[in-house]
Amino acid sequence: MTVSDKTTAPPKKLDGCVLTIGNFDGVHLGHRYILEQTLAKARLLGAEPVVMTFEPHPYKFFNPHEVHYLLLPFEEKYDLIRKAGIETIVVTEFTRDFAKMSPHEYARRILKELIGPSTIVVGNNFTFGRMASGDVSLLKSFAKEYGYNVVIAEPYVIGGKVVSSSRIRQHIRYGQVREAAGFLGYFPYIRGAVVTGTHRGTNILGIPTANIETGWELLPQNGVYAVRVSLEDGDLRGQYNGVADIGLNPTFGGHELKIEVHILDFTSDIVGRRIRVEFIEKIRDEIRFFTADELGQKIREDINIARNILSDRAGVPGKGMKV
Numbered sequence: 001m002t003v004s005d006k007t008t009a010p011p012k013k014l015d016g017c018v019l020t021i022g023n024f025d026g027v028h029l030g031h032r033y034i035l036e037q038t039l040a041k042a043r044l045l046g047a048e049p050v051v052m053t054f055e056p057h058p059y060k061f062f063n064p065h066e067v068h069y070l071l072l073p074f075e076e077k078y079d080l081i082r083k084a085g086i087e088t089i090v091v092t093e094f095t096r097d098f099a100k101m102s103p104h105e106y107a108r109r110i111l112k113e114l115i116g117p118s119t120i121v122v123g124n125n126f127t128f129g130r131m132a133s134g135d136v137s138l139l140k141s142f143a144k145e146y147g148y149n150v151v152i153a154e155p156y157v158i159g160g161k162v163v164s165s166s167r168i169r170q171h172i173r174y175g176q177v178r179e180a181a182g183f184l185g186y187f188p189y190i191r192g193a194v195v196t197g198t199h200r201g202t203n204i205l206g207i208p209t210a211n212i213e214t215g216w217e218l219l220p221q222n223g224v225y226a227v228r229v230s231l232e233d234g235d236l237r238g239q240y241n242g243v244a245d246i247g248l249n250p251t252f253g254g255h256e257l258k259i260e261v262h263i264l265d266f267t268s269d270i271v272g273r274r275i276r277v278e279f280i281e282k283i284r285d286e287i288r289f290f291t292a293d294e295l296g297q298k299i300r301e302d303i304n305i306a307r308n309i310l311s312d313r314a315g316v317p318g319k320g321m322k323v
Contacts, residue, residue, distance in 0.1 A: 014088070017050045018042040019117035021126070023057050023165075026071035027080035029185045030123070030156035030163035035084045037153050038121045047118060049086045052110075053077070054094040061094050070217045071165060071172070071184075076191075090115065103134030104142070112146040121151045158183060175221035177279040187228070187278040190216040190259070194270045207299055209245075209260040210270055212277065219259070220279050222247040222286045224299075226306035229263050230276040236268055241310045243302050244277055247286040264303065281309045 020038040024031045035051070042049035055074050060066065072080070081089055092098065092110070101109065106129045111117065120139065128134040140150045155162045163183045171180035172188055181187045192214030227244040231237050242263040249258060261277055283305050289295040 014048065014050055015116040016118045017048040017088075017115065018045060018119045018121060019050045019052060019115055020121040021052045021128070022123070024051070024053055024077055024081060025057060025165045026168055026184060027077055027084065028163055028165065028168055028183055029158065032084055032185065033156040034121060034123055034153045035081065035086060037151060039085050041119055041121060041151060045118065048088060050088045050090060050115070050117070051081050051086050052090040052092060052115065053081070054092050056094055058094050058099070061099070068218050069169070071168060073215060100130055103129030103138050105129070106134065107139070107142040107146055111148065117148050119149045119151060121153060123153050124155060169218060172218055172220050175223050175282040177220055177225065178281050187280055188220060189276055189278040190214045190219065191274065191276045192216070192259070194273050194275055196271055207262055207296065208267070209262045210275065212259040212261060212275060214259065219246055220282070224283045224286070224302050226280045226283060226309040227261060228278040228280060228310070229261060231270060232274045232276055234273055236270065236273070240264065240266055241306065243283070243299070243306045244279065245286070262299070262303065264307065283309075
């Protein structure tokens with residue numbers, strides 16, 4: 001099934017599969033624990049592992065004006081699930097009619113008639129049906145009637161804290177990208193295109209920057225970050241170190257949020273290129289300076305700090321995943 005397919009029909013008959021269901025926003029370590037259990041159970045049974053997820057995210061469906069919620073765009077989530085080892089992903093369009101299904105109707109129409117799993121693997125906080133009124137106890141109560149077994153994955157805990165998308169969102173909103181990485185298993189990142197900017201970095205400060213245009217919803221708190229930059233196309237493809245500024249350019253009286261990246265020891269023109277930016281560690285908050293010279297001096301200090309961070313502390317806390 002392709003990413004663009006928003007359908008309640010799976011690509012093929014999946015009778016006897018091992019199914020896991022969830023939003024999987026971020027595909028963090030807790031999600032990957034569930035995916036790993038799904039894969040292990042499928043191997044044991046000689047069955048196909050399957051993920052069922054939703055588009056749009058139910059929270060986004062009920063809160064359409066919330067523009068800073070999702071950790072990842074849908075396509076990124078889809079790709080990370082596949083990289084975790086599950087190829088078959090059933091994308092169910094979350095509609096008003098779908099949201100109105102009772103838990104019993106959900107179990108009959110979606111689980112039994114649509115997919116037909118032999119085993120369902122879910123987290124202990126799994127809910128389903130109208131107003132999230134069904135829980136794991138109710139899911140189990142339908143098991144005999146609809147012919148499936150239920151495996152409940154316990155919460156994934158790191159340092160006494162349960163890994164959750166909401167906890168990760170909070171860390172990112174506060175600029176705590178290293179803490180977020182400890183729960184994600186990878187550093188928070190964005191993808192986007194390099195667009196033409198004001199050229200202030202080059203012409204006024206002598207520090208060239210790439211201006212990033214992205215569709216990512218949730219960005220780290222405004223400020224300056226040590227980052228890893230990956231150019232994903234063309235002859236300059238590769239990974240570089242850098243410093244990113246997320247903010248309004250208050251020194252120059254800016255009012256529009258911008259993402260600017262200075263790539264260390266790099267002078268090539270990359271306007272129009274696709275770029276990926278990993279946020280490794282926050283260096284400082286956004287500051288309004290009285291002069292461009294003061295700003296330039298501070299940015300040079302930021303660059304030296306970033307060099308130290310990226311040379312000494314760039315490893316992902318916890319269990320890393322190539323993304």
